[in-house]
Amino acid sequence: MVYIGLSADEKREIGILKAIGWETGDVIRMKFWEGALISLTAFLLGYVAAYLHVFRFSSVLFEPVLKGWSVLYPQFELVPVVDGVQIATLFFFTVFPYAMATIVPIWRAAITDPDSIMRG
Amino acid sequence: MIELSGIRKAFNQGRHNEYWALNGIDLTIPSQQVTAFFGPSGSGKTTLLTVVGCLARPTAGRVRLEDRDISGLPERFLTQIRRRTFGFIFQQFNLIRGMSALENVMLPAYPLGGEWRALKQRAEFLLDSLQLSHRRTARVEWLSGGEQQRVAIARALINDPKVLVADEPTANLDTALSKGFLDILETLAAEGRTVLLSSHDPMVIESSVVQRVVKLRDGRIVGDL
Numbered sequence: 001m002v003y004i005g006l007s008a009d010e011k012r013e014i015g016i017l018k019a020i021g022w023e024t025g026d027v028i029r030m031k032f033w034e035g036a037l038i039s040l041t042a043f044l045l046g047y048v049a050a051y052l053h054v055f056r057f058s059s060v061l062f063e064p065v066l067k068g069w070s071v072l073y074p075q076f077e078l079v080p081v082v083d084g085v086q087i088a089t090l091f092f093f094t095v096f097p098y099a100m101a102t103i104v105p106i107w108r109a110a111i112t113d114p115d116s117i118m119r120g
Numbered sequence: 121m122i123e124l125s126g127i128r129k130a131f132n133q134g135r136h137n138e139y140w141a142l143n144g145i146d147l148t149i150p151s152q153q154v155t156a157f158f159g160p161s162g163s164g165k166t167t168l169l170t171v172v173g174c175l176a177r178p179t180a181g182r183v184r185l186e187d188r189d190i191s192g193l194p195e196r197f198l199t200q201i202r203r204r205t206f207g208f209i210f211q212q213f214n215l216i217r218g219m220s221a222l223e224n225v226m227l228p229a230y231p232l233g234g235e236w237r238a239l240k241q242r243a244e245f246l247l248d249s250l251q252l253s254h255r256r257t258a259r260v261e262w263l264s265g266g267e268q269q270r271v272a273i274a275r276a277l278i279n280d281p282k283v284l285v286a287d288e289p290t291a292n293l294d295t296a297l298s299k300g301f302l303d304i305l306e307t308l309a310a311e312g313r314t315v316l317l318s319s320h321d322p323m324v325i326e327s328s329v330v331q332r333v334v335k336l337r338d339g340r341i342v343g344d345l
Contacts, residue, residue, distance in 0.1 A: 009217075016214045019175055020228040020275065021203025023196055111195070115176040 006105045014106065018114035027110040032103060039098040043091060055080040122149040122172060122283070122314075127181035129167050129339075141167040143339035145181070151282070154305065154315040158325050159336035165318035166211075166287050168336065172316060173285045174202045203228065207276030211288040213268045215260040215275070221247060221267075222256040225274045232279070239278075246274040250304065266297040273304060284308060286317040290324055298323055305329050 006014075017027050053059060055078055059066060127145040132138050141164045149155055149172075157165040170176040171183060174190060183191040190201055207228075215224045225243040247256050250270040260268060269289070276284055286305075290298035298321065306329045309315055319325060325333055335343030 012214075013216055016216060017227070018199070019202075019208060019210075019214070021199060021279065022228075022231050023199045026231040113176045115170040 006109055011109045014109045015112075015114045018110065024107070024110040028103065028106055031106045032099060035102040036095070036099045039095040043095050047087070047090070051080075051082075054078060121151055121186060123147070123182075123184040124149075124172065125182045125184070127168075127171060127178045127183065129164075129171055129176065130179045133179060141339055142171070142178070145339075145341060147334065147341065149314070149316065151314050152309075152312050153332060154309050154317075154330050155332045155334060156325055156330045157316070157318040157334050157336055158320060159342075160320060162338075163336040164339040165320075165336055167339075169285050169287055169316060169318055173206045173208060173283075174198045175208075203232070203279060205282055207279065207281035207284045209269070209272045209276050209284065209286040209289055211291050213272040213292075215268060215271060217261050218259065220257050220259055221252060221263065221271045221274075224260055224271055225278055227278075228275060229278050243274070243278060246277055247271070250274055265292050266300065269293065269297070269301065270304075277308075281313070283314045283316065286315070288318055288320075290319065290321050295323070302327050302329055 014027055014031075017030075018024075022030075053061065058078065124145050124147040127142050127147075128140065129142040130138060130140045143164075145164075145168060157168060159165055167176070171178050174183075178191055181191070182189055185201065185205065190198065193201070216227065219227075222240070222243055225246060226239055229239050229242075244253070244256060247253055247270075250273060252267060252270050252274070255263060255267055260271060263271065269292075289301055289305075293301060302324065305315060305317075305327075309329060317324070317330075324330065333343075333345045334341055335345075
């Protein structure tokens, strides 16, 4: 089960921003970029870590699973490659859904009277 | 001038726990006056301030600001009015944790655009005028109650609003800090701002700064001094 929503603190923060004069669009824009930045940073860090793990450290964590535990230990050097289609696919299935998943809860909080959000 | 006509406000309307916080408020608030709303808990003081300050829409009735009916305006226009006309000082201060005092003061002005340096200078000026320069980079959760309130006041003033709305401003302050708040209020009133505040603190109600006291009970006006 996946929970998609805002924490009480985030809802309160949106209520405060509305109360001090931020428009709904300002709030959505700010929160969208916040979510996009977090997910994009995580994506890039994850990709770089995975690249180093595979091509620099020879997949040390998964090597036994990939090569097996036979008597003969094949030696091969993995050729570093960056596949644009693969990156785009990973991006589309990670960063994009995360950013989009935050929009609806933020929009619902942003269109509510700030008074009712801050009263809880 | 702010005019309220037949203002009624319900919460949870249509449900079993429906509650009418305001039951027919007719009131005219002149400009450049300090008006206090006085009454016990549940009398509708905070709700009235939120309706006047465009934080909430009335269930019935009209709010007119400078002869313009604002109660039926779309959200976007209400927000613009709220941003340019009203400055809010909340009872719980409602500062954003994790941000510094200076960043909290600058927040209301960000959507307006404008040069960041000029905004920062204005925010620093406001904090300096409230003796908080030395705490401008401190995170708000590290500030004392009195300091947090002064940050809240500075934030309310950043867009130079004509009307200041303060909800129970001394509720979380001791006597000395309450007096300090009233001194600040006196300065703001002398600048020609309209001030609306709610309180059940006799120290505030009986202060010489307050020019008019409107008594509320059960969502109705029962006295106007």
